[in-house]
Structure formats: structure tokens, C-alpha cells
Amino acid sequence: MKLPAFFEEDRIAVDAHLDRLMPAETLQPPSIHQAMRYSVFAGGKRIRPILCLETARIFDADVLPAFYPGCAIEFIHTYSLIHDDLPALDNDDLRRGKPTCHKKFGEATAILAGDALLTLAFETIAASPAPADRRVAIITEISTAAGTIHGMVGGQVADLEAEGRRVGPETLEYIHRSKTAALIRASLASGALSAGAPPDDVARLRRFGETIGWAFQVTDDILDVEESSAALGKTAGKDIAQQKATYPAVFGLPRSHEIANELANKAIAELQPYGERAECLRAIAEFLVLRRT
Ligand code: GRG
Numbered sequence: 468m469k470l471p472a473f474f475e476e477d478r479i480a481v482d483a484h485l486d487r488l489m490p491a492e493t494l495q496p497p498s499i500h501q502a503m504r505y506s507v508f509a510g511g512k513r514i515r516p517i518l519c520l521e522t523a524r525i526f527d528a529d530v531l532p533a534f535y536p537g538c539a540i541e542f543i544h545t546y547s548l549i550h551d552d553l554p555a556l557d558n559d560d561l562r563r564g565k566p567t568c569h570k571k572f573g574e575a576t577a578i579l580a581g582d583a584l585l586t587l588a589f590e591t592i593a594a595s596p597a598p599a600d601r602r603v604a605i606i607t608e609i610s611t612a613a614g615t616i617h618g619m620v621g622g623q624v625a626d627l628e629a630e631g632r633r634v635g636p637e638t639l640e641y642i643h644r645s646k647t648a649a650l651i652r653a654s655l656a657s658g659a660l661s662a663g664a665p666p667d668d669v670a671r672l673r674r675f676g677e678t679i680g681w682a683f684q685v686t687d688d689i690l691d692v693e694e695s696s697a698a699l700g701k702t703a704g705k706d707i708a709q710q711k712a713t714y715p716a717v718f719g720l721p722r723s724h725e726i727a728n729e730l731a732n733k734a735i736a737e738l739q740p741y742g743e744r745a746e747c748l749r750a751i752a753e754f755l756v757l758r759r760t
Pocket of ligand 1: 510511512513514515546547548550551556563619620623646647683684687
């Protein structure tokens with residue numbers, strides 16, 4: 468599907484900030500910096516930083532501080548993909564149509580590149596020009612989202628433990644909201660915090676983020692069944708092969724499509740108070756459930 472023009476402008480600006488915030492490849496020891504840069508610049512869509520920026524824009528504030536949490540979340544997202552692709556986890560050779568980090572640099576360097584990106588994320592937030600109280604609130608938001616209590620690592624553990632087992636809708640919801648939606652929730656909340664938004668707005672946008680992040684993962688489950696590896700740039704059909712807990716497995720494909728749309732509509736309803744100012748967030752929400760890759 469054709470993306471709105473702002474998406475491309477934001478993506479270019481995000482790439483420039485990621486480049487500026489990352490160590491140069493030539494710095495000692497070059498192998499780790501090459502591996503970090505290889506994965507960060509492998510062709511990601513930059514959805515999380517773009518959501519962060521577009522959230523800050525709702526409040527008419529200087530958008531520069533939002534690049535820092537946006538890039539920090541992209542570093543964490545990239546670390547999670549590097550580690551998830553390792554033989555001990557998903558054991559994948561292909562990511563974004565390219566060899567995975569461990570295929571290119573070896574397992575030890577890939578593990579360390581993931582660790583280094585997680586660390587760089589918090590160095591990045593500390594370097595933000597936002598006032599100290601906002602930076603602390605952003606650290607709380609992002610570290611929680613990356614952690615074990617309703618966060619990405621907790622969701623990943625539940626996902627692994629659900630493999631090959633019959634899970635009910637409640638466990639499935641927990642996995643998707645923690646594994647995927649938590650970082651998207653943090654992208655929205657930290658964009659709002661960067662702009663100095665009032666607490667009620669931070670809470671509203673956090674709810675939007677969590678709900679659209681959930682819809683995003685339901686769509687990801689659907690694409691794994693409906694699309695080819697070539698279209699996805701990663702191995703398709705792995706969820707069924709690994710007997711993963713997914714929406715198509717529990718609800719079937721037609722109901723999974725309905726659930727993704729219901730969640731997207733529920734998320735978009737949260738944006739009602741912002742009128743035209745939230746037009747970009749609405750466009751991203753629609754893209755996240757209509758995308759085919
Ligand atoms: C290993 C700590 C650790 C966590 C793993 C769940 C997860 C975190 C990784 C597995 C890959 C996966 C299913 C992630 C869920 C989120 C998701 C749909 C990622 C893909 O995000 P996109 O489409 O990717 O934004 P790009 O390539 O555009 O950056």
C-alpha cells in the first residue's frame with residue numbers, strides 16, 4: 468500500500484538521527500559497531516520512532532527531543548530482532564530480506580550487538596535535550612516496556628512457553644500485548660512526554676499505542692499465514708511450523724481479520740479529541756492493519 472509522504476520524510480530524518488547517535492564503524496572495536504549498524508540500517512520501516520515523532524507533533528512542541536526516545540526504541544526493537552533470530556530462539560537466517568546478524572557476523576558478535584544496542588538506548592535517552600524530569604519519566608516508560616512485567620521480554624518468555632501448547636484467548640492477549648504492543652505503547656507515551664503533554668493525554672496516547680500495537684501483532688500473525696517469504700523478507704509460515712500461539716491458530720483467519728479491524732477502530736477512537744492534529748497517527752494506524760509486508 469502507498470504510504471503518505473510524511474512517512475518518508477520522517478523516516479529519512481529518523482535515519483539521520485540514528486546515524487548521528489550510533490558509534491562509527493571505525494571506532495574500536497570495529498566488528499561490534501559494524502554488526503550494530505548492519506542491523507539498524509537493514510531496512511526497517513521505523514514505525515516506532517515515526518509514531519513517537521508524530522505524537523509529539525500533536526502538541527505543537529519542538530520535535531527534536533522526541534527523536535531521542537524514538538531512536539532509543541528503534542535500538543531496542545533492533546536488539547530484540549537480533550536476539551530473536553538466534554539459534555537458541557527463532558533460529559532464522561533471513562530478516563528484512565537479508566542474512567540475519569548472526570549469519571553475517573557470527574553468534575557471539577550478534578549477542579553482543581544486541582546487548583550493546585540495549586545499552587545505547589538508555590545512553591541516548593540520557594543525552595536528550597528534554598528536561599530531567601521528562602527524561603526520567605521516559606526511562607520508566609521504555610524500560611518497563613522492554614522488561615518482564617507487561618513488557619517485551621515477559622511476552623517473549625510466555626510466547627516460548629506457549630509453543631506446542633493449546634492456549635486460550637487470555638494468554639494470547641497477554642503475549643501480544645507484552646511482546647509487541649508494549650514497545651509501541653512506549654513510543655506513543657514517550658513522544659507525548661517529550662512534548663510535555665499533560666498526564667491525561669499521555670495516558671490516552673499510551674492506550675492508543677497499546678491497542679494499535681496489539682492490532683499490529685494480530686496482523687503480523689495473519690501475514691505469516693497469508694504472505695510469502697519473498698514478500699515478508701523473512702521466513703513465512705514459521706508460526707504454524709513452530710506451533711506458535713497466534714490469532715489465526717486460536718480464532719481462524721476470518722475472525723483474526725475482524726479482531727485486527729476492531730482493535731484498530733478502538734485505537735483510532737482514542738484520537739477523537741485531537742481532531743486534525745492526529746491525522747498522521749490515524750494514517751499510521753490504518754497502515755499497520757492494512758499492510759501486506
Ligand atoms: C529476544 C528479548 C527478545 C525479544 C523478542 C517478540 C520479539 C521480541 C521478537 C520476535 C519478532 C517479532 C514477532 C516481533 C514482534 C514485533 C514485530 C511484528 C516486529 C516486526 O516489526 P516491524 O514490522 O519491523 O516494525 P521492521 O523490520 O520494519 O523494523
